[in-house]
Amino acid sequence: MTTLKDIAKACGLSITQVSRALNNHKDVSEETKIKVSEIAIQMGYVKNMSAQRLAMQISNQIALVVKGIEDENELMEYNSVYPILCGSTKYATQHNYEIAMYIIQDDIKSYVKYFQQKGIGKAILFGFEYNDIRFLELLESHYTCVCIDIPIEKENKGCVITDNTLYASYAVEALIKSGKKNVAMINGKSQAIVSIEREAGYLVALRNHNLEHRQKYIFDGNFDRVKAESLTFQIMKDYPDINGFFCASDYMAMGCMNALQALGKKIPQDVGVIGFDNIPMSRFIKPSLSTVSQNDFNKGYEAAKLLIGICENSTNTNVTRLSCSLEIRQSI
Amino acid sequence: MTTLKDIAKACGLSITQVSRALNNHKDVSEETKIKVSEIAIQMGYVKNMSAQRLAMQISNQIALVVKGIEDENELMEYNSVYPILCGSTKYATQHNYEIAMYIIQDDIKSYVKYFQQKGIGKAILFGFEYNDIRFLELLESHYTCVCIDIPIEKENKGCVITDNTLYASYAVEALIKSGKKNVAMINGKSQAIVSIEREAGYLVALRNHNLEHRQKYIFDGNFDRVKAESLTFQIMKDYPDINGFFCASDYMAMGCMNALQALGKKIPQDVGVIGFDNIPMSRFIKPSLSTVSQNDFNKGYEAAKLLIGICENSTNTNVTRLSCSLEIRQSI
DNA sequence: CTGAAAGCGCTTACAG
DNA sequence: CTGAAAGCGCTTACAG
Incomplete structure (x- = not known):
């Protein structure tokens, strides 16, 4: 595995400078940037995300937390989860976030504990019941959450809903x-x-x-x-x-x-x-x-957008309203 | 955020010993284990996975890599991905692995590079075309892969197929x-x-x-x-x-x-x-x-089982064959 | 514009 | 059974 150290040696530069060059910091000469990135590509360098996260004390991971389906028969039907996942992934990827899916079983006692254990910091929530006490506890927590299909609006919490x-x-x-x-x-x-x-x-x-x-x-x-x-x-x-x-x-x-x-x-x-x-x-x-x-793909896309907006403080509303369309066919 | 250091201080033990206790190593006294885990729970300790992965140079993560669906209309149809994900998650969770989903877009030039970048080590593959050269390159790589619905059997590679x-x-x-x-x-x-x-x-x-x-x-x-x-x-x-x-x-x-x-x-x-x-x-x-x-949930379950089996060297076959059933209804 | 060094939180070989 | 210390690969404040 190629690391910054290897590149630094190959370039005759310090690790510091290589890191800065690769992350496109201003205070690095154009020349250096080009040289470094060329060598990085040549050597097949891939950033170690674990190391980056540890160093930066952050996580660019968004959890998509879905209430698991217990009934296997139900799994054989159309299900919104995959389209939602695709939508979230699209927006997240475009903005340098990652989506991690968590399917939460119904026998979990505390969702807050679950978030803690999994190291989830920000999440898109789908499939929960609005009066589930574990869910309500989660809404009181400090985690940044966007709920799909459940109206909620408070500090660190938002929702994507249709009317x-x-x-x-x-x-x-x-x-x-x-x-x-x-x-x-x-x-x-x-x-x-x-x-x-x-x-x-x-x-x-x-x-x-x-x-x-x-x-x-x-x-x-x-x-x-x-x-x-x-x-x-x-x-x-x-x-x-x-x-x-x-x-x-x-x-x-x-x-x-x-x-x-x-x-x-x-x-x-x-x-x-x-x-x-x-x-x-x-x-x-x-x-x-x-x-x-309803457009499930879009729900996922908008949920990711809103969540990132809330995290980065770049949204002035915590509620995204999506429209539906009436499909008139033969039955009326 | 509570770290091992905090717990160590609270217990009057070294970080080393706390780590070992929490990971249930043999060479720690029962007494210590109990004390440490109690304090850890009390302090709301959550392991930092990035740090662990960095230190261990590994991941207990299984990637479920799926060829993304480009056509949004297709997303409105029944799709096997979610049932497969549920099945994989079930087996993986039971065996202390995590499933991370990756939806791979068609414009990715090299799947091997993608794996490298994402830090994927072992993967369940679904939805690929058997003659896609990027896919073939992946099959030549060192990554441990289990393919769903594509027959393949070689070092570090396996498949779950139906006849x-x-x-x-x-x-x-x-x-x-x-x-x-x-x-x-x-x-x-x-x-x-x-x-x-x-x-x-x-x-x-x-x-x-x-x-x-x-x-x-x-x-x-x-x-x-x-x-x-x-x-x-x-x-x-x-x-x-x-x-x-x-x-x-x-x-x-x-x-x-x-x-x-x-x-x-x-x-x-x-x-x-x-x-x-x-x-x-x-x-x-x-x-x-x-x-x-076909039973999609089962496909996911068996794929996870096989992959873990290959990784842990506990399987003697790299091919899992699943049966189907004939559903005779009115159309014949 | 550049570098030496500290630090993120964890694991583990080594020594006792 | 326990601990001091090195190391995983990265970022960044500090100093030049």
Whole structure:
């Protein structure tokens, strides 16, 4: 392995000067810089990051910390993590940071301890539940964190969020405009912040159109396709006048559509359905599913940007809002 | 930040002894170990990995190096990387290794240099093309590597593979047994080793059933859904007696089915289709797609296991063979 | 513009 | 079972 020492010897310079030349410090002659960098390349020099970090007492590492998926079956589905990782990596690499991924298991007692142990200093957080006490403890810590999809704004903490409420309202409005006035909502897990926001959007849309909003038209589908399917059977039995479904996820929308089709309902003629997420297969099912699309790659990119901004004190806001787009397809 | 020095002072011991105690060396009294670890926890000590790596001239880090996806649209599809990462992480964590992900861009000139720069010592490789010269150079290097899906066996190199040929032959045989004797194959990129193997399997199945195999029945779909779709139109026009399609990926099978349905063919009555991969949506399309299923999580798990085995000299084979399973659904 | 030297936090061969 | 000391490869304050 070539080190600064080797280069110094080869150049007839001191290690100090070689270091400065390679790091492009001002107080080194152009001539020296050129000579040093040529020899460095020639000798195949590679900086030892561990040594640099130790010397500089810093780390240019950004942790992408993701709540691990326990259920192996779930891993066989589309998952946002990889696109987010790609986005973060792109921005980070461009700015001389590194992304290190950590998949955190649910049996970890304290996230703060985990950060300590792993030597994580700054992190992008994804997949956490907003009311998990370990997560809340982390938000009280001194670590610099950017949360994806969870609104938070405080010292050293930021977030990248999409306006779920707004886009949920757009989705429901699209349904209403297509002529469906009796719209039920199948919502996700109640501990998920997106569920709360999407429900709010649903209510906004009804209010905007002077439609009665009844709490009993909102159901908890737990982000589960199968549960949404059985719920739909029950709902259509109890409230046969329902002619529109807003589902908080595409998977639930698929379950819902399955039930409707089993009941002999025509989509969208009899009942309209709109989802949320724009998972890959939403384009391909029959009828193709209308939904709200988010750009996961971009979420990762913006999260890295914001985190670095916070660390380097070069941002004046700790909240990045991303927009979505409504994908209208055959199901409404 | 608490360092060994602080703990040493607090314990009234030398730094040396504290280091040894914390690393559970044999030649430290039980008593000392307990005292030191208690104080370390109390003081919130966290090992500085940079310093350790610098001192030990090593890393317990396993790099998961993945060929980056250039096309952002592709990121919106099911992707094996995250399941593989989860699998690797599981095994690695259990054995005190860390996984660091590296997404390598296509514009990198030399992978060997990249490894050097990043300080990667051992890696799991996924998504590379077997005839990429940069990849071949890497295989000649001293780095310990385990390749996923690319057969290789030599000093410091291993692989986790599935028997594509065998399972491709099973898939085609299933098609034949369902009564389709004129089977065409839509293959993937010719630079992918899996394409070569799956094609071999196709030929094996034909031979086993004494069916004529004509080279002109094999088409290059480049793993592209749209291309497979247009190919299928052409194929059915040129060879209207074809009544079975073996596609080297589910996405291509979807394109193929689309074309067939547009042509008014009934699946599976008129034409049978079988894919490869078992992507999530293959279960959901109509008719549901028969295919070959692989377990990506397991691939990652086994890759980490093999890599650590090679590093620690505790394996007697450098090749791990994983089995697949045939998922017979409505499309044949 | 350049260099000698100290220091980052850890590990380990050597000596006891 | 324990400690003093050297060393990993880099950066930078200090001095010239």
